[in-house]
Amino acid sequence: xxxxxxxxxxQILYVGKRSDDVYAAESxxxxxxxxxxxxxxxx
Numbered sequence: 001x002x003x004x005x006x007x008x009x010x011q012i013l014y015v016g017k018r019s020d021d022v023y024a025a026e027s028x029x030x031x032x033x034x035x036x037x038x039x040x041x042x043x
Contacts, residue, residue, distance in 0.1 A: 005029075008029075009026075012025045012029070
């Protein structure tokens with residue numbers, strides 16, 4: 001699952017979008033990753 005997530009990250013970052021879109025996607029990705037890790041390790 002983690003490898004798939006990383007692959008999606010690179011697709012988003014290097015697909016040629018505007019920098020604003022990249023930053024928004026990156027922030028959204030980290031938010032979901034943190035939520036996933038918190039659920040997995042702290043529940």
